[in-house]
Amino acid sequence: MDKFIVSSSPHIKDRSRTYRIMLDVIIALMPTAILSVYYFSYVAALIIVTSVSSCVLFEYLFNLIAKKKHSETDLSCVVTGLILALNMPPLKSSILLSIIGAFIAIVVVKMLFGGIGQNIFNPAAAARIFLTASFSSLMTVYVAPFSDGVTSATPLVLVNNGNMPTYLDMFLGKTAGSLGETAAVTLIAGGIYLMIRKVISWEIPVTYIGTVALLSFVFGQDLLFSILAGGLMIGAIYMATDYTTSPMTRSGKFIFAAGLGLMTASIRRFGSNTEGVAYSLLFMNALVPLIDRFTTVKTFGKVKKK
């Protein structure tokens, strides 16, 4: 008797794949990565290579030791490594620190919670917070582009001294800061690419940046400055939109992003900390299960029980 395959419908699937989504994020981040190498020369390149390769290696080793199915090919660890690298200050010490960061991000924050789709906190944001808390002197010192390692204050610090950089410099990333959080232009371009490819939707980035802009206006701060400074762009476009650590529904995304904006603007206004974006991300990440619980979609034809 001839036997044929019996399986559940549907029998056809579209061409989307997890690795393809991750590849799109990598493509979107490429201009920023290249720009950082242009600004900060070989140090930036070394940080990126070290961070990405340690993330991949840690995930590989974890799967090997835990006897789990190999998940490195979905490229999500490459994305984490890239975002982590772009969150590091352009110092030689960051090369070593990025290995520690990769361990925290991949092993502690991601894999121990069950791997892709299961982690509660954004791996890169958590790693950055960990590094800042543990090595604060190395993580909060920044160098200006083309300065051969001469340390300088970031715009968010400069503004307190009244030495503001021009908007154009900030837009092009010609200010002190970590590798990738300075150049708004390439980050926005990558964000637009991701929206065209339907990898991310506009809700989170626009609401997040919009809330920060609105609140800084209310607080009497420079509106354009506050959205161009610090890690807001990379945080809003690439980190807050991480599928795993953001809400599933549209209404949930609005709440999540508005909360992020409120947190970031408040930390910048009332706190002394320059890590506003990463802290708000961790805080709101923890609220995602709660937001998900209360923002379910309305099912077709549901009638209220009498």
Place this chain on the structure above:
Amino acid sequence: MIKQFKKIKGGVILPHNKGTSEIPSKIMPIPELVEIPMQQHIGAPCETLVKKGDKVYVGQIIGDSKQFVSVPIHSSVSGEVTETRKTMLFNGTVSESVVIKADGLQTILPEISKPDISNKENFLKAVRNCGLTGLGGAGFPAHVKLNTKDRIPEYLIVNAVECEPYITCDYRAIIEDGEEIIKGIKLILDNLSIPKAYIGIEDNKCSGAEKLEKLASEDDRIDVVVLKTKYPQGAEKMLIYALTGKKVPMGGLPIDVGTVVMNVTSVQTLARYCETGIPLISRRMTIDGKGVKERGNYHIVLGTYIKDIFEFCKGDKEKTLKILCGGPMMGMAAKDLDMPVIKQNNALLFMTQEDLDFIEESACIRCGRCIDACPMGLMPLTLNKYALAKMTDELEKYNLMNCIECGACSYVCPAKRHLVQSFRIGKELLKKEKVKNG
């Protein structure tokens, strides 16, 4: 032609693959042997009324039931009953069946005559006697659906959407037998005193829509509505929403919002029965997929074995990996070729490696694409998690029973998770729970 009233939420755009749409339907010769199952519909199975050695005619009732939700089974050939036995259908149902050796003469039962249709009561009786079930794939007895008791529907909705890829039999019915479709619609409108009929058809079948529009122009009760192509617009609840803006309540029926939905081929079959008195004994089926050479639509007598169709259409056993009864989104895979075709089989797709997707499941990344694709406003990724963990309370809370199993979520999932499969298991769990709790 009028435009659709509402856009459906969610849904997906599929490759149409309707390569057989412009090939005129052919008639497949009567096979030597047919096997007619007693359960070709949703509801009570029929009792076998013939035994081994009996001579039967075309159109003779060979199985019937006293239950309301059931329709009689007719012989599709003339010949001799060689065996009565149990057989497994493509959907896994085990049913009594009658094997008939055809004499090739196709002698019609002498007593057959046009049904007498003078009032609602004998019209519904005629619908039952026709043996009519939902020919779009659901297989629900038509006389039960049309019997709306004291509730008179506002709209008759004729489903010509055919949103599944590959399938073109409804489209061919419109092109080749459009007149009968309009006749059938009028019959239903007249006898059930329904004031209005909408024919829903998608804009990838323009010539079908034009043809129907021309035929329906003389009767202002009938309107053709052209819908923007989107899967699963042919699902009953979606179609009602697209045409009237009304939402069938969860767990409810179309009649709850004053509508009755009939498949276009069902309507045509009914009209033919009322003209000739010959009940539902054969149907138009789409045969497609790269596993067969002679693709197209064929008139096939019910009870024909899949293997005979496969052979007739020059099938390649080496290449064929899956036999789909129905479309690739909702159709079921038959386990072998030794199964007979029944009333609800609108297509047989012999799929090869090229036609199908075999990708291993990986972890959910919570991208939420399934939520956007779900036309029923469900959260497939959450349901999947709870179904796999067998958490029935949560499944109930997240409205699993509202899932229509259209497969849109599985189709768009980048992790290729087996979402619909887990929902089927979840639904069974919920049903069992309900039985347990009374």
